[in-house]
Structure formats: structure tokens, C-alpha cells
Amino acid sequence: MTTIADDTQQPKKIRSIKELVDAGLQHVPAMYIRPVQERARPCAGSFNIVDQHPHRVPVISLSSSQRLQQVAHACSEWGIFQITDHGVSTSLQNQLWSAAYHFFSLPTETKLQLISQDPSSPLLFFTGFFSHEQVKEWKDTLGFKPSPSMDEKLVPYFLRGPMLNFHKKMRMLSRILCEAICSSLAIDSQGVCDSHLSRATMGFNYYPACPEPDLTFGLSSHSDFGSLTIIMQDEVKGLQVRRGDAWIDVAPVPNAFTVILGDQIEILTNGYYKSVEHRVLTNQTRPRMSIACFYGPNEHEHVKPLDQFVTPERPTMYKETKFSDYLKHGFSRGLNGKSNLQFSRHKLVPF
Numbered sequence: 001m002t003t004i005a006d007d008t009q010q011p012k013k014i015r016s017i018k019e020l021v022d023a024g025l026q027h028v029p030a031m032y033i034r035p036v037q038e039r040a041r042p043c044a045g046s047f048n049i050v051d052q053h054p055h056r057v058p059v060i061s062l063s064s065s066q067r068l069q070q071v072a073h074a075c076s077e078w079g080i081f082q083i084t085d086h087g088v089s090t091s092l093q094n095q096l097w098s099a100a101y102h103f104f105s106l107p108t109e110t111k112l113q114l115i116s117q118d119p120s121s122p123l124l125f126f127t128g129f130f131s132h133e134q135v136k137e138w139k140d141t142l143g144f145k146p147s148p149s150m151d152e153k154l155v156p157y158f159l160r161g162p163m164l165n166f167h168k169k170m171r172m173l174s175r176i177l178c179e180a181i182c183s184s185l186a187i188d189s190q191g192v193c194d195s196h197l198s199r200a201t202m203g204f205n206y207y208p209a210c211p212e213p214d215l216t217f218g219l220s221s222h223s224d225f226g227s228l229t230i231i232m233q234d235e236v237k238g239l240q241v242r243r244g245d246a247w248i249d250v251a252p253v254p255n256a257f258t259v260i261l262g263d264q265i266e267i268l269t270n271g272y273y274k275s276v277e278h279r280v281l282t283n284q285t286r287p288r289m290s291i292a293c294f295y296g297p298n299e300h301e302h303v304k305p306l307d308q309f310v311t312p313e314r315p316t317m318y319k320e321t322k323f324s325d326y327l328k329h330g331f332s333r334g335l336n337g338k339s340n341l342q343f344s345r346h347k348l349v350p351f
Ligand SMILES: O=C(O)CCC(=O)C(=O)O
Pocket: 203, 205, 219, 224, 231, 233, 239, 278, 280, 289, 290, 292
């Protein structure tokens, strides 16, 4: 049994938090402990945790005749919604869950061997958010970054079919969602969707059960750097969204996906639609998994508010920013609420 209670007992480099938990970890290693004021359930002050909030994250059926009005309301009021009747079969979802569970159940050594070191490999396995974060996030991730030139055979055989099929289906779904979002704003969708969906990546997140969940985050508060994220979460609660001073559970709804607006949509709409701050809690009893599909512009593209959203009453809040610079800035600083948006903030406009 491994007990890692303090710095002196910590291994130099943690390759996988699941590996430590499986070995019988009793206490959270120091490098995962959040400062008291950042914790999700601080003793006093700070944010309220609302378990029984009268408002729920909107759930929208894509086959409803009311969907555009509902999307408009969800995007302007929440920045997040769940969708049902999305057309992605439960059998494909289940195939992908099985393949992902299988991957995470393998020993770390085997996981690392399955990820080719070939520069064209589309897969990456890592723990936390990135290697130099100040306090580590309680999660392991398999990242998938497809490219037109990628060799599909570098994806392990048991993941290949479900992952590539799911990726294709989600690309189509992201287009449907982007078009609905554009329609809800009465803007032309073609250019916006061509540009804001061109970079597509996936993250398979595994959050192990945590012996002291009050001390950690699966993923600390952040907004997504790109334009749109579609998440398939399992039945374990953990994802929360910030609404004013409250944190609200994004309760898992069977066969629903969660849609999150990212920072590039806030920039594009000059803050008319806002990216949403969210985080993932850990719990003591059950591991949680999510599969997140991220969409954004190509890295060389520049994003700035569309003319339609800039008026004398509402001057531009964001300057033109190259997406690769935005990503570089975000990945150099780590996750801290919506603070990365400051990078694109127009200096003439007070916050
Ligand atoms: O695990 C989740 O449900 C959310 C993941 C997330 O927010 C992210 O990967 O950016």
C-alpha cells in the first residue's frame, strides 16, 4: 500500500494519478492540495455551493421546434446547455465508453507503450492539465489531435473504430450546433462555422476517486480556450458551472451531451454570448470519466468581434488575437477562471 502524506515521500514525477490511487493512496499528495481559499467547500465565505438550485442547466431537444429560441436563451443566459435527440447512436457511445474504460484500465506502462512516439502520432497520454501546473489536477487524460496526414494505425486497434467514428459524428453535430448558434444570433453561419470548427481535438478524461476530495479538483475553474466544446459525461456527478456566486451541478442526463461556449465565441460576439466558467469536483467513492470534443479556429487564424456586435453603445471589448497566441498564453499560465480572456481584452475598455 502506498501512503503519500508529505513531500518527502512523493515520487519525483507522477505519470498517472490513477496509478497512485490504485496502489492504495490514503492521503492526497502535497502537490495536489489546493490553497484553502480556492477549495470548493471552504470553511467560510467565498462561493456558495448550490446543490438544489431552482434553476437547472437548460436541456434542449434538437428535434424540438422551439430549439432556436432555447439555444438563444441558453447561450445568452448560461453559456452551457445539454442536448438530447442529437442523432449519435447509443451503440456508438457505448462502444467508445468500453474502449476508453479498457484503455484506462491498462497498467500505465502499457498505456505509454500504446502511444506511439512517432511525431505524426495523434495521441498523447498525460496526467493533470500540463506538466508545470502549480497545483496538479486530479485527472489522467488521453488526448487525440487528428490531422489529415495522420496514420490511423497509430491509434490502438481497440480505440480506432469507435474513436474515429465518434469523431466524425461529433464533427457533424458541432456543425449543427454552430449553425443553430449563428441562427440564434441572426448571423451568417457559413464563414463562422468554417472557421470556428476547423480545429477539432478530443480529450478522454479519467478522474479517479479521491481519498480527500475537499482538498482537490478534478479540473479547476476555467473557461475553454476554443469556440465550442461538446462533452459526453458518464453518470457520475462532478462537472459544475458557475452562475454568479453559485456553482451549479451539470447533472448527468442519460444520452445527453453537454455543450459549452468557449472564449472565442465570447470574443467573436463582443461579449454578447459569454464563455462559461466550469470546473470538475472529485469524490471519494467513484471514478468519473468524460469525453470532451473541442472545436476552435485553426492556430494561424485571427479572431476579433464581428462588426454586427460593435456599436457606439457597445464598443469593441476584444482586440484581434491570433488563436495560436491565445492558446500559448493559456497553456503557459494554467487554469484560473476566465482570466485568460484578459489576454484579448481591449486595453481602452475597463473590465
Ligand atoms: O470532465 C468534464 O466534464 C469537463 C472537462 C472540461 O471542462 C475540459 O476538458 O475542458
